[in-house]
Amino acid sequence: MPGSAVALDNLSFRYKGEDRGSLAIAELRIETGEKVALIGASGAGKSTLLRLLDGRLRGFRGQASVLGRTLDPARSLPRAWRCDTGFVFQEFALVEQETVRQNVLNGRLGRTRPWQSLLGRFGEADHDAVERAMGDVGIAELAEKRVDRLSGGQRQRVAIARCLAQDPALLLADEPISNLDPVTAEAILALLHDCAARRGATLLVSSHQPRLIAPFVDRFIALDHGHEVFDGPPEALRDDTLAGIYEEAGPIPEPV
């Protein structure tokens, strides 16, 4: 399956003693360079799927391959593979006490020699990647500021810059906009889209705001109780489809 950034076959997973977040996907392909939105009610398995693709899920069944490499359900990913998948977290997951620059530099840890980085030594390539990532997300002037002095939108930009500094071929974002106001959220989505496009990376974003996210993706995948219930372009996603997806979770979350 050359060209597929993500390939899943007969994949299933269940958390111990819990139905929430389980996965049961017969087949799923995401091609290199695609921009995909992942939607579904809370507990539908969106985060589980993203964790799986980031190589942080143990004990799944079936075939899963990411960037052409087969994942091992019993083992964590080798270090060299982990940096090729970038992850943007809902709660930013930054080291609050450090500067913006250091946080972005942390994205390079997988690509440096461990002992040199422990001594605080980073190479030319690392510093270049950090400058480029900070420039791309528009936080170059915040470089020396401490993260705990920043707003939510600025923090998510730092988190995205850290992710970009990794030079990832696959960008995963787990509800990156759910803690942000609508205007900031839109800017962050545009940023994710543009950065992925510029680098030829594949993008997979989960969100509860399908209408907000639609202009920035070419494809929607919807999950319900771990099953894939919709797969198609944004235009095909109609109100009744959405209502069906979110049926159990109540009304459609946000009419923007």
Next chain:
Amino acid sequence: MSARDSLAIPPTRTAAPRRHRGERSRSYAPFLLSLALAALIVWSWSGSDIELDKLASSGGRIAEFLGRMLPPDFSVLPVVIESSAETLRIAVLGTLGCVLLSIVFGLLAAETLTPRWLHLPVQWCLATIRGIPLILVAMLMVGAVGLGPLPGILAIAFHATGMLAKFYAETIDGIDRAPMEALDSAGATFLQKLRFGAWPQMAPDIVRDTLFRFEMNLRESLILGIVGAGGIGFYIQVYVRTFQYEKVATLTLVVVAFVILIELANSLIRRMLR
């Protein structure tokens, strides 16, 4: 951080349900507590044989007593300064010892790192250590290793670990795991996660608590010499017992200056780190 407030109190988790007990006991509680407090004060007073008129009539004696401290006898200055320096050395090495012990026991007492069967007993041990007065530890150490600064250093190291290891454990438990997971996802090794994810979160608290403990160690080690465990305490005892109050005056001045100096240095360091 509530590390200091909760020093002798079990975690709030156990305290919370108590607040939600029946209405009746809650309304009586303040009254009963006040009654108990009053009884405690009356008991303390009546048992202590205090005669207020005696205190009133002794004003002259106190003045005469203080008068004997003047003028301070500065001839003992070199001895006093040298023994203060020994006290400082005891405090520094004692702090070093308790930091090393606290790293080990702090890791063992951290609830997020070790299983219950391990961190609970370690926490009890630390509470017990906190319960043993320093002077008692020092006397035992003098008995074990003889007179001089060594038993003082050992006593401080042992005694201070009870508190510092608890602080370290609470700092470790307070680490936000999310950045660690993010670094893991970026391909960081275990040591890189500690260095770039955990340490920046811990460092301010660790430094603050260690400086605080050093200050306490210094003040507590002033009295170690009384039981023969080195430092200026030895001269405090000798001069007071032999009624050489002019020398006691010099000694008091030096100790006060010394403690103030160290506290100033400490707050300077704290400000620099902020």
